[in-house]
Amino acid sequence: MKTDAAAPAPIPARAGTGAAFRSDGTRTPPRLSARKRQRFAGWLFLTPAIAYLLFAFALPIVYNIMLSFEQTSPATIADFTAPFAGFANYRFILDDPTSRAAIVHTFEFTAGSLIGQFIIGFGLALLFNIQFPGRTLGRSLIIVPWLLPLIVTGVIFKFLFQFEGGAVNQLLIDIGLAHHPIDWLDDPHLALWTVLIANIWLGVPFFTLLLYSALQDVPVELKEAAVLDGAGPWQRLRLVIVPIILPVIEVTMLLGFVFTVKVFDLVIGMTGGGPANATQLITTWSYNLSFQEFSFGEGAALNNVLLVLALICAPLYLFLSRDSLHRSAGAAR
C-alpha cells in the first residue's frame, strides 16, 4: 500500500516545496500539479496508521488463523516449524466440554447483559431526561464506572459478593431478604449470574449516556402534540419516542454486544472462570488454553470462534455507520 502511494508522485518527502515563492516574489512553476502533491501529502499522513493497522490488527488476525491449523507445543512456538494439524484444533473445540460450555456461557452472558443493560439504561436515560434538581451532577457522575480499570471493577465485585463479610450478603440479611449468606461466587449455579450482575452494572452508564443524548434530540413539539392528542406516558414512549431514537438504540445494542463478547478482565478478577468452569467464557477459556496449557493452536481455534461471533455484527455496524463512511472529504480536490 505504501508503494501505491509513492508511485504516482515520486518526489522527495518535503511535500509542498514545489510551489514555493522566490525571494523576489515571483512564483516558481510547480513541479507537480497541486492536486498530486496534496494527494501525496494525504498518503504520507495516513502511512503510520496503515502500517499500524497492518501490524497490530491484520497480522495477528491472519496469524491467528494460521495458528489454528497448526499442531503447536511449547517447543514449536519458538520457531516456525509447527506441523500442519488440519481441523484437529477445531475438532478439539467441538469435543471439549469446557470449550462448549464457554461458548454457551458467552451467549447467555451476552444476552443477559444486553437485556439488563438496555432496560436499566433506558430507564435511567428517561429519568435524566426530566428536569430535576441535581440532574447535571448526576449525569456527570454516572460515567464513573466506565473510567475504572476493568480489573479493578472485577476485584471490587469479588470483594462485595464475598460469602462472609461481603456488602451484598450483609445488605440482604440486614433488610431481611435473606436469612443466610448467599454463596454468590462459589456456587456453580449462581456464579454466572453474579458476573452477569457485575457486567450489567458496568454497562448501564454507557447505555444511559447514549440513550439520554438521543432523547435530548427528540423535538419537544412532537411530545407536546402527542399529549394534546391524548396519548398517555406509555403511548408517548412507544409511539413517539422509541421510533425516533430507534437508530441510536440499534447502535447502542450493537456496541453493547461488541463489549460484552470481549469481556475478560471482569471475569478473571471475580472468579477466574470458576467455580468448576461455571463462569468460563470464550475469552477466559481461550486465555487458559493458550497461556496456561500452552495449546496455542486450540486457543487460536477458539479465538476464531469468538472472532466470527464478534464480526457477525460488523456488516450491520458498517451499515449503521454509513453516513460517516461516505462523508465527502474536504479541502483537497
Add this chain to the structure above:
Amino acid sequence: MTLLQKSSASRCLCTLAAAAALIIILFPVYAIIVGSFESTETLFSGTFYWLPHAATLDNYRTVLHEQAGHVLTSLIVGLGTALLTLVVAVPAAYALSKYRLRVTAVIVSSLLVAQIVPSIVLATSLFIVFHWIHLLNSYPGLILADGTYAIPFGILVLRAFFFSLPNELMHAARVDGASEWQTFRRIIVPLARSAVITVGVFAFLAGWGDFIFALTILNGSGIEPITLGIYTYLGNYTGDWGAVMASAAVAIVPAAVLLVIAQRYIASGLTAGSVKG
C-alpha cells in the same frame, strides 16, 4: 409552562430516584476507598462495615512499599500509549477527513471493524509475534499492543472533529504558501487541541488500565503495571484485601483526576462511537 413540565413534587421524586441509582452505581468506588483505610482484621471480621471503622494507613504503607514501581510502570505505559496514539491518529484523521483519497472508505471501514476485534485474539498472536521479534517483556511491545484500544477509536473521534473545521482554513493556508505539513502543524493541530487532548487522555487511560496485554505480553518478571500488581495480590495472598483495596484506590486516581479536570470532554468523547476493551 409547557405541557410536559412536571410538578415540583414529582421533580423531587426524580431527584430521589436518581440519587438511589447513583448510590448503587458509585457504591463500589466508595467501598474501595473506605476499604483501603480499613485494617486487615476489620476486612476479615466477616462483617461488612458501611461506614469507616478504625481507619488506618497501613494498607497504603504496604502499597507504597510494594507497588510504587508498578505505578511508575503504569505511568510510562499510559504516556507511551497516549504518545503513540496521537502520533498515529492525528495525521491519519486529518488525511481521512480533509483529503480525498481513494482508500478513505476502506480505511474507515477497517477502523470500525478493528474496534470489534476482541483483545484476546490479538494477544494470542502478538505473544508469539513478539516472541520472534524480541518485544516480549518490553515497554515498546506492551505500548504497541495497548495502542489497539485507542488508535482506531482516536482516529474516528478526531476525524469527526476535523469535519467541523472549515475547509477555507486550508485553502487560505495554501494560498499563503504554507506546505501541507505546515498547514497541518501550525493551523490544524492547534485548532483541534481539545479533541487531541481528549484522545490523548483516553489513550493514557487505556494504557494505564490495560490488563489483558500486561497479563500475556509481560509473562515474566521485570515490568509489571499496577493492574497486574492487583491481580498478583489476589492470586498470591488471597487474603490481603487491605493491600488490594489500597492498590485499587491508587489505580483509580487517574480516572478521578480526569473526571475533575477534563469533565466536559468526556461525555462527548465517550459517545462518539467508541468501543472499549
